Amino acid sequence: MSTRESPDRDVQSDSRLTDRHVVVTGAAQGIGRGIAVRCARAGADVSVFDVDTETAAETASLVRETGSEAIVVEVDVADGDSVDDGVETAVDELGPVHGVVNNAGVQRSVPLLETTEAEWDRHFAVNAKGPFLVSKRVATQMIDDGIEGSIVNVSSVGAERPFRGQGAYGASKASVLALTTVLAKELSDHGITANAIKPGTVRTPMVDEWLEERAEQQDTTPEEVLSDSLDTHILDRAAQPVEIGHMVVLLLSAEGEWITGESIAVDGGYLKA
Ligand SMILES: NC(=O)c1ccc[n+]([C@@H]2O[C@H](COP(=O)([O-])OP(=O)(O)OC[C@H]3O[C@@H](n4cnc5c(N)ncnc54)[C@H](O)[C@@H]3O)[C@@H](O)[C@H]2O)c1
Structure with a gap:
């Protein structure tokens, strides 16, 4: 498991889009x-x-x-x-x-x-x-x-x-x-x-529905589908x-x-x- 698990930690704000x-x-x-x-x-x-x-x-x-x-x-x-x-x-x-x-x-x-x-x-x-x-x-x-x-x-x-x-x-x-x-x-x-x-895989309502659908089709659980899906990412976590x-x-x-x-x-x- 990657140790870089808190993607939001360093980036709170900047001014690159000011006035846009x-x-x-x-x-x-x-x-x-x-x-x-x-x-x-x-x-x-x-x-x-x-x-x-x-x-x-x-x-x-x-x-x-x-x-x-x-x-x-x-x-x-x-x-x-x-x-x-x-x-x-x-x-x-x-x-x-x-x-x-x-x-x-x-x-x-x-x-x-x-x-x-x-x-x-x-x-x-x-x-x-x-x-x-x-x-x-x-x-x-x-x-x-x-x-x-x-x-x-x-x-x-x-x-x-x-x-x-x-x-x-x-x-x-x-x-x-x-x-x-x-x-x-x-x-x-x-x-x-x-x-x-x-x-890649980002945790959102769309992905949660996709996990449910795939689990039903594969006769498994959403957690299993997510775990299989994350195995196919080099960084094994969702964004x-x-x-x-x-x-x-x-x-x-x-x-x-x-x-x-x-x-x-x-x-x-x-x-x-
Ligand atoms: N979540 C992922 O893992 C993932 C991965 C790759 C690409 N994407 C893409 O990222 C985008 C956002 O995905 P998400 O996971 O946040 O989905 P989501 O279903 O959680 O959110 C999608 C949003 O789009 C809105 N929407 C749907 N149809 C619309 C329409 N006709 N007009 C205006 N708004 C409409 C919905 O009301 C909802 O607010 C999508 O284009 C999706 O295909 C998502």
Whole structure:
């Protein structure tokens, strides 16, 4: 077991995102909440986009506790009108957007031969079309406002090394990597960068549901599934959401200005194990 078990211990705050406005989708809980609060600790004001506004309000409170501003915006990233309205509200309330994190996602663990067309389409609507719609709207806004901003897409190690049952999920996350490359190329003339992060196992409500589903399919317990899953990471522990937030802050800050078109694994070594 690694001794580096308290990832939050050294990093409480910094000023790398002072005076910036960051939009985080799917920020009501899990990784999105961790990213939102970590960005706020770096000085950013945060627009919390989610379909679940009640839970999103808790994230907004945590952001405000850092001294930053936060608003909750009800947005379904799979719906273009909802995205357009949401970005308009965010700009009206907190000013020009400097960074956007496409984090909202869904996952079901279903063998491909049992995956319905509706399940396949849902994964692609939220996980693939969502980042396209949000990036298109925010990048257009950045160009209009003369902002040289950054886009971060949360893909997954499942884009490259999916588990059984991650057919629709892995395929939708792989498409995010191609989207990121093209965004980086097409937006470079406007000074906008685009990168993807591939998290390994992070303890969130999504992973807890995945553990339950896999356990039922394998006739075992969620604890066993988690233990097997962590055996496939070089660092044999799950991450905390803030550890994805650390990489997001780097990519959104001046320190990340020369990084674009990249997909970065933040995965405890899963893709190399
Ligand atoms: N947890 C992990 O181990 C892990 C690993 C790799 C990648 N990821 C990715 O990280 C992201 C966050 O995952 P998580 O584990 O925190 O998930 P989660 O289910 O805990 O949280 C996802 C959030 O997205 C929101 N959301 C879902 N559909 C939406 C929509 N259509 N519009 C707006 N918001 C929507 C949910 O309400 C929720 O708040 C996802 O894209 C996921 O695929 C997670």
